[in-house]
Amino acid sequence: MRRDVVVVGGGIAGLVAARGLAATGRDVLLLEGSPQVGGKLRSAEVAGLTVDVGAEAMLARRPEGLALAEEVGAEVVHPTPATSAVWSRGALRALPRSLMGVPLDLDQLAGSGVLSPGGLARARAETGTAVDDDVSVGDLVAGRLGDELVERLVEPLLGGVYAGHARRISAAAAVPQLLAMARRGSLLEQVADLPTSTAPVFAALPGGMGRLPGLVVDGGGFEVRTSATVRALRPVTSGRSGSGWALTVGPTTGAETVEAAAVVLATPAAATARLLGDVLPDAAAELGAVEAASVAVVTLAFRAQDVPDALFDRSGFLVPPVERRTIKASTFSFAKWAWVRDLDPDVVVLRTSLGRHGEEATLQAGDEGLVRVSLADLAAMAGITARPVDTHVQRWGGALPQYAVGHLDRVARVRASVAAQRGLAVCGASYDGVGIPAVIGSARQAVASVTRAE
Numbered sequence: 111m112r113r114d115v116v117v118v119g120g121g122i123a124g125l126v127a128a129r130g131l132a133a134t135g136r137d138v139l140l141l142e143g144s145p146q147v148g149g150k151l152r153s154a155e156v157a158g159l160t161v162d163v164g165a166e167a168m169l170a171r172r173p174e175g176l177a178l179a180e181e182v183g184a185e186v187v188h189p190t191p192a193t194s195a196v197w198s199r200g201a202l203r204a205l206p207r208s209l210m211g212v213p214l215d216l217d218q219l220a221g222s223g224v225l226s227p228g229g230l231a232r233a234r235a236e237t238g239t240a241v242d243d244d245v246s247v248g249d250l251v252a253g254r255l256g257d258e259l260v261e262r263l264v265e266p267l268l269g270g271v272y273a274g275h276a277r278r279i280s281a282a283a284a285v286p287q288l289l290a291m292a293r294r295g296s297l298l299e300q301v302a303d304l305p306t307s308t309a310p311v312f313a314a315l316p317g318g319m320g321r322l323p324g325l326v327v328d329g330g331g332f333e334v335r336t337s338a339t340v341r342a343l344r345p346v347t348s349g350r351s352g353s354g355w356a357l358t359v360g361p362t363t364g365a366e367t368v369e370a371a372a373v374v375l376a377t378p379a380a381a382t383a384r385l386l387g388d389v390l391p392d393a394a395a396e397l398g399a400v401e402a403a404s405v406a407v408v409t410l411a412f413r414a415q416d417v418p419d420a421l422f423d424r425s426g427f428l429v430p431p432v433e434r435r436t437i438k439a440s441t442f443s444f445a446k447w448a449w450v451r452d453l454d455p456d457v458v459v460l461r462t463s464l465g466r467h468g469e470e471a472t473l474q475a476g477d478e479g480l481v482r483v484s485l486a487d488l489a490a491m492a493g494i495t496a497r498p499v500d501t502h503v504q505r506w507g508g509a510l511p512q513y514a515v516g517h518l519d520r521v522a523r524v525r526a527s528v529a530a531q532r533g534l535a536v537c538g539a540s541y542d543g544v545g546i547p548a549v550i551g552s553a554r555q556a557v558a559s560v561t562r563a564e
């Protein structure tokens with residue numbers, strides 16, 4: 111049977127695109143290669159408690175995530191007032207308020223002790239390097255405020271989002287606000303003038319972001335097939351039913367062809383590049399050049415009495431690469447989210463994350479090895495020395511696209527090629543931002559381009 115639309119990939123981008131297209135009355139089939147939808151939004155059981163093992167929050171200062179939650183009837187919650195920290199110069203230190211590492215308040219930065227006196231003096235003496243074209247976030251900030259600020263604040267903050275390196279990630283794509291400020295004048299003066307807001311920065315679903323995919327599917331009016339990997343895509347110009355697309359689905363030994371008037375590719379860049387290889391070789395080459403970082407999330411459950419009291423006021427901490435530890439962050443889910451704490455008052459759940467772009471060796475250890483290094487780092491940096499009552503390791507291979515300098519131009523070229531093909535659209539984390547609201551936004555854009563084209 112020929113469908114109106116096939117959406118390839120059942121991460122949040124594909125699910126939102128499928129739901130949006132079904133809402134216009136189209137017959138929509140979503141094909142997901144793995145056994146379950148959700149992509150990087152996933153829950154698992156640890157010590158009998160269901161918690162997130164992928165994304166665990168979404169920005170609340172962009173509208174798309176909150177709007178989706180409302181659309182699917184989900185309540186949202188915000189983190190507790192617990193504060194985050196950064197491990198720097200031998201201690202856990204309060205994370206100073208900043209715009210991706212550019213401090214809002216130099217005195218607060220000084221008080222935190224994150225930087226050495228020399229690093230602080232360099233930041234205070236902001237120099238005015240001119241910025242024209244796109245540049246890496248690291249080079250932009252280091253040129254103005256010095257290397258140490260980049261190493262100890264920008265790196266861990268950017269690493270938390272992209273698992274990448276500040277000297278390689280595009281300022282225009284990742285922090286356009288900072289690039290615009292650098293073009294106008296002093297970074298320090300402009301960030302200090304940013305309006306302060308008491309509105310929560312993050313939101314999540316009680317029970318976890320892993321619940322969101324199921325809610326988007328429920329009542330979404332589209333058909334889902336899992337364990338249905340799409341292997342090839344080709345245009346068809348067959349007679350009566352008009353032009354469209356043919357997709358080769360399933361194992362090579364039992365492949366099936368599905369036809370559709372329109373196709374939305376909501377797959378990661380590498381998979382999208384493979385599918386576009388014959389159709390749009392230039393766009394495929396552009397997408398094939400988008401590198402991705404692999405990461406792992408280790409979830410650990412401890413008896414509540416075994417965790418130092420001081421940690422109950424901390425939402426977690428970041429670790430700059432310059433510190434040469436193995437974990438790059440830990441989220442104290444039990445302190446950050448009331449819903450996690452309420453699951454079982456006697457058990458606390460926290461997680462560590464490991465893996466940076468180009469540092470795959472860290473993840474070559476087996477699951478037990480990742481647990482072991484996590485425990486060693488937690489003992490050294492947070493004083494947690496107890497044995498966990500349960501652990502869970504979730505590996506995310508090639509999960510976080512790296513927005514290299516020039517990424518926005520690359521995306522514009524890809525979108526222009528794709529838009530020239532009738533009934534074809536792309537969306538997902540490889541284009542306009544890796545955070546959930548940005549990904550939802552890209553899916554909405556794909557819906558608009560498919561519906562506009564007809």
Ligand SMILES: Cc1cc2nc3c(=O)[nH]c(=O)nc-3n(C[C@H](O)[C@H](O)[C@H](O)COP(=O)(O)OP(=O)(O)OC[C@H]3O[C@@H](n4cnc5c(N)ncnc54)[C@H](O)[C@@H]3O)c2cc1C
Nearest residue numbers: 119121122123143149150165166167340538539544545546
């Ligand atoms: C560990 C981790 C933590 C994160 N934490 C946060 C967070 O707290 N907040 C936040 O905003 N963002 C977070 N992110 C980022 C965010 O979760 C992702 O960028 C976003 O969920 C990606 O959605 P997507 O739909 O674009 O891609 P994906 O979730 O990757 O979905 C793509 C889907 O396509 C499927 N697929 C691939 N190839 C094919 C094929 N050929 N045929 C059929 N199906 C295919 C895959 O199986 C997958 O299900 C995190 C990411 C990771 C990895």
